[in-house]
Amino acid sequence: MPELPEVETVRRDLQAHLVGRTIESVSIGREDILRSTDCARLVAALTGHEVLSVGRLGKNLIVELSGDTVVLVNLGMTGQFFVCEACAEIDEHAHLVAELSDGMRLVFRDIRRFGHIELARAQSVGESFTLRNVGVDAMSDEFTAERLEEMLAGRSALLKNALLDQRRVAGLGNIYVCEALFRARISAVARCGELAPEEVQRLHRAIREVLRESIAAEGTTISDYVTGRGVPGSFQERLRVYGREGERCRRHGCTGTITRIVQSNRPTFHCPECQSSGGMNRGESY
DNA sequence: CGGACAACCTGGTTGC
DNA sequence: TGCAACCAGGTTGTCC
Numbered sequence: 001m002p003e004l005p006e007v008e009t010v011r012r013d014l015q016a017h018l019v020g021r022t023i024e025s026v027s028i029g030r031e032d033i034l035r036s037t038d039c040a041r042l043v044a045a046l047t048g049h050e051v052l053s054v055g056r057l058g059k060n061l062i063v064e065l066s067g068d069t070v071v072l073v074n075l076g077m078t079g080q081f082f083v084c085e086a087c088a089e090i091d092e093h094a095h096l097v098a099e100l101s102d103g104m105r106l107v108f109r110d111i112r113r114f115g116h117i118e119l120a121r122a123q124s125v126g127e128s129f130t131l132r133n134v135g136v137d138a139m140s141d142e143f144t145a146e147r148l149e150e151m152l153a154g155r156s157a158l159l160k161n162a163l164l165d166q167r168r169v170a171g172l173g174n175i176y177v178c179e180a181l182f183r184a185r186i187s188a189v190a191r192c193g194e195l196a197p198e199e200v201q202r203l204h205r206a207i208r209e210v211l212r213e214s215i216a217a218e219g220t221t222i223s224d225y226v227t228g229r230g231v232p233g234s235f236q237e238r239l240r241v242y243g244r245e246g247e248r249c250r251r252h253g254c255t256g257t258i259t260r261i262v263q264s265n266r267p268t269f270h271c272p273e274c275q276s277s278g279g280m281n282r283g284e285s286y
Numbered sequence: 287c288g289g290a291c292a293a294c295c296t297g298g299t300t301g302c
Numbered sequence: 303t304g305c306a307a308c309c310a311g312g313t314t315g316t317c318c
Contacts (some may be wrong), residue, residue, distance in 0.1 A: 054294065059312080077312050078296080092297090112295045114312055133314095157288055166313080170313065171309055222311065223298085242311090267310090 002075040003216035004171030013228025014054040017083045021100040025211035030095045037119035045069045058170025068122045072130040076114025082230040138171035145204035153190035175242045180206040182241045190278030241269040
């Protein structure tokens with residue numbers, strides 16, 4: 001579920017509502033969500049410590065605590081990480097609950113448990129399990145059109161797969177890759193190496209634009225995602241292709257129909273009519 | 287290198 | 303109604 005805009009929304013909420021608070025107590029319901037640590041060590045690292053900052057790299061949250069410790073959180077598909085009133089209801093999917101010095105509560109909840117929490121030393125976060133394979137963040141200044149061009153140059157891989165690969169550009173998931181390709185009018189079946197420089201520029205702009213707009217809307221809620229305050233986002237209303245199979249293409253002047261295909265076992269939504277760039281010379285049009 | 291696939295999980299939806 | 307099959311925003315590892 002959570003891609004860059006959702007994780008950035010959570011980060012902003014936690015930056016506002018967690019930083020400066022001290023964690024007074026922690027209870028962990030399931031040890032299998034922990035990486036590179038165990039209940040006892042995580043409880044010790046959190047209890048009595050102040051939250052100094054909440055950062056993000058790609059889809060990962062980086063919570064810096066007093067005591068030279070960093071807690072890394074990846075939300076997987078259904079993970080939620082939010083601050084709520086201490087009286088709010090807690091169910092069996094809340095795997096970590098921390099009481100805060102201001103009387104609020106921090107909850108990590110994850111139905112499918114694809115998410116995880118890792119404990120790392122502040123000076124070696126880069127070598128952590130969670131961050132060691134993460135590339136340049138899609139919203140950072142280092143992610144330029146030139147950088148994107150380098151990533152794609154000469155490669156035969158499916159463009160969509162390359163954009164989903166967190167080791168290259170970090171933060172995009174299935175929804176925003178579909179949306180960015182649509183906005184850039186690039187074929188959903190294009191290969192990395194066949195994009196013209198101008199198409200790479202367009203793709204770069206489209207990626208930044210869709211991520212920025214979604215962050216402004218506090219992310220996309222399809223089923224489980226909530227912000228760091230526990231409420232849904234609203235960008236689902238503004239998706240142009242994702243989940244819109246069978247609908248008329250929303251591009252002005254295009255009479256195409258949004259189509260769902262499967263690539264690498266994951267659904268791709270696109271308009272075969274107006275997403276044509278990058279796929280012109282492959283003889284795959286019909 | 288690239289892609290296909292399984293695995294890790296639960297729960298909602300679909301179809302017989 | 304019941305139940306099996308299938309589907310889902312992610313990541314990692316294996317195999318070919």
